[in-house]
Structures are given as structure tokens and as C-alpha cells.
Amino acid sequence: xxxxxxxxxxxxxxxxxxxxxxxxxxxxxxxxxxxxxxxxxxxxxxxxxxxxxxxxxxxxxxxxxxxxxxxxxxxxxxxxxxxxxxxxxxxxxxxxxxxxxxxxxxxxxxxxxxxxxxxxxxxxxxxxxxxxxxxxxxxxxxxxxxxxxxxxxxxxxxxxxxxxxxxxxxxxxxxxxxxxxxxxxxxxxxxxxxxxxxxxxxxxxxxxxxxxxxxxxxxxxxxxxxxxxxxxxxxxxxxxxxxxxxxxxxxxxxxxxxxxxxxxxxxxxxxxxxxxxxxxxxxxxxxxxxxxxxxxxxxxxxxxxxxxxxxxxxxxxxxxxxxxxxxx
Numbered sequence: 001x002x003x004x005x006x007x008x009x010x011x012x013x014x015x016x017x018x019x020x021x022x023x024x025x026x027x028x029x030x031x032x033x034x035x036x037x038x039x040x041x042x043x044x045x046x047x048x049x050x051x052x053x054x055x056x057x058x059x060x061x062x063x064x065x066x067x068x069x070x071x072x073x074x075x076x077x078x079x080x081x082x083x084x085x086x087x088x089x090x091x092x093x094x095x096x097x098x099x100x101x102x103x104x105x106x107x108x109x110x111x112x113x114x115x116x117x118x119x120x121x122x123x124x125x126x127x128x129x130x131x132x133x134x135x136x137x138x139x140x141x142x143x144x145x146x147x148x149x150x151x152x153x154x155x156x157x158x159x160x161x162x163x164x165x166x167x168x169x170x171x172x173x174x175x176x177x178x179x180x181x182x183x184x185x186x187x188x189x190x191x192x193x194x195x196x197x198x199x200x201x202x203x204x205x206x207x208x209x210x211x212x213x214x215x216x217x218x219x220x221x222x223x224x225x226x227x228x229x230x231x232x233x234x235x236x237x238x239x240x241x242x243x244x245x246x247x248x249x250x251x252x253x254x255x256x257x258x259x260x261x262x263x264x265x266x267x268x269x270x271x272x273x274x275x276x277x278x279x280x281x282x283x284x285x286x287x288x289x290x291x292x293x294x295x296x297x298x299x300x301x302x303x304x305x306x307x308x309x310x311x312x313x314x315x316x317x318x319x320x321x322x323x324x325x326x327x328x
């Protein structure tokens with residue numbers, strides 16, 4: 001599949017994180033492959049700056065944190081349970097629904113045959129159940145009839161060999177919210193709006209794979225983001241409160257990015273939770289978390305070191321310690 005590595009950080013990003021941390025720490029790089037456990041066991045860093053997405057399996061984002069916990073090495077970010085739940089969009093939505101947090105009605109389909117047995121309100125949107133970075137979410141993913149539904153469910157099940165999540169399509173504005181911190185110190189950074197009027201004519205109003213990776217390029221960037229988003233006071237508070245509640249209910253730690261979309265009546269709903277937020281370093285890369293941080297007056301290096309400090313404080317590490325940090 002063409003989007004196999006879409007979730008992975010580029011070498012530019014990995015090196016930018018390393019360079020930011022190297023302002024204060026000795027940094028040792030460890031690749032999140034089959035040799036990682038032995039390398040970490042030998043190095044024994046005092047702290048790991050984990051940005052590993054993993055490659056295989058529905059719990060791939062939880063793999064490195066699980067190894068780090070086995071080795072009792074403190075690390076940045078959410079624990080394996082939260083990472084596993086947030087990558088399973090249906091499980092995350094079930095927990096949100098239990099806590100009365102708005103999220104679009106949905107059904108999980110394991111095959112095209114199951115489409116015949118389910119009631120779906122159109123328009124709907126079809127996504128892979130266990131993917132991020134807009135993998136499997138294409139311009140064609142918004143479906144308006146049963147024939148299109150069958151086509152997209154078959155494409156997801158065949159291409160990704162995983163179930164398809166079919167959600168009611170929310171027709172309102174879309175935002176992404178970067179959060180930084182823990183407990184009473186949790187901070188909401190300036191909200192980013194996804195501006196669908198910047199998409200090519202006829203494109204579906206979604207932040208699709210095409211919009212994120214094909215149409216928006218460094219050479220010809222789309223003016224697709226508004227940050228800070230233009231929001232009245234009431235809607236701003238609603239979005240911030242919803243993001244904070246979601247962060248706490250799903251037990252996110254240190255940082256996360258939460259995607260929110262309005263329904264036809266203007267009510268905010270949670271779309272997705274990203275406890276491993278994208279952190280591409282260059283402004284022209286249009287990466288939402290660094291964009292929100294810049295709007296808050298932070299440089300890229302300040303963002304990376306702020307996240308490290310927040311996590312080390314949570315773990316009880318000495319923030320001034322100069323020993324190794326490992327972007328796993």
C-alpha cells in the first residue's frame with residue numbers, strides 16, 4: 001500500500017528532536033526495531049523520549065512503551081493501554097460514549113457481507129479501524145449510498161486487512177487541539193482549524209490522505225490551517241473543555257492532539273485522539289502540534305524540551321540530569 005509508512009517520522013523529524021534535546025542532554029539514538037530491547041537494556045538511559053509509532057499490529061504504538069516499562073525506564077507519553085485504546089477507534093469511541101463525550105454514531109464492519117446486515121445513515125465516512133495519519137481516509141471515503149459503502153468497506157478490509165469503521169458524517173467545521181501537560185497543569189495550545197475551502201474544487205470536506213500528503217506539499221503548500229482558529233467565546237470554551245475531558249478520560253499523559261468536528265447544529269464531537277502527535281519541525285511542513293506551539297510563542301526546540309520536562313516531572317526524574325535520552 002502506498003501509505004504504509006505514513007505514520008512514521010521522517011529522519012528530519014528524528015534529527016530535529018535529537019538536536020533539540022542535545023541542547024541539554026547527552027542523546028543516544030535507539031531505533032524501534034527487534035534489537036531495541038537489548039540496546040535499551042545495555043544503555044539503561046535515565047529517560048526515553050519515545051516517538052516510536054511501530055509498524056505491525058493493532059497495538060504497535062504500545063510496543064516500545066511496554067518494553068520501557070519492562071526495563072523500568074521512564075519515558076515520554078501515554079502508557080501502553082492508552083496508546084492501544086486510542087489506535088482502536090471503536091474502543092476509544094465506546095469509552096467516550098460511556099462518559100457522555102459526544103462522538104459520531106458508528107458501526108464496525110469486518111467484511112463487505114456484514115454491510116447487508118447493518119443500518120447506516122448516509123452520508124457516512126469509512127475508515128480503517130487501526131490506522132493514523134489519514135491512512136486509508138481518501139477523498140472517496142465519504143459515501144452517500146450503499147454502493148459506495150460496499151466499495152469503501154471492501155477497499156479497507158482488502159487493503160489493510162482490518163475492520164472498517166463506518167461513522168455518521170459530521171458536516172460542520174473541523175479543529176485539532178494540541179494539549180501539553182498533566183493534571184491541573186494541563187494546557188490547551190491555540191486551536192488549529194482545518195480550512196476545507198483551501199482544498200481543490202470538488203474535494204470532499206475532510207482531512208484526507210490526499211489533503212495531508214499529496215495536495216499539501218512543501219513546494220506548493222495549501223493554506224489549509226487557521227491558527228488560532230476564529231472562534232467565539234462559547235465555542236472556544238466548548239472545544240477546550242471537550243478536549244480536556246477526553247484527555248483525562250482516556251488517561252493521556254504529557255501531550256496529545258485531539259481532533260474535533262462540529263455536527264450540522266454546531267455541536268463539537270470527538271473524531272480521534274492522537275497520544276503520539278505528529279511533530280514535523282519545519283513550518284512549511286504544516287504539522288499541527290508545532291504550529292499550535294508556535295502560535296503560543298514557543299520555538300520547536302522549546303516545545304520538545306517542554307514535553308521532556310513535563311514527562312520527567314511526572315516520572316520524578318531530575319530535570320537537570322545530563323545523561324542519555326533516547327528517542328525510541
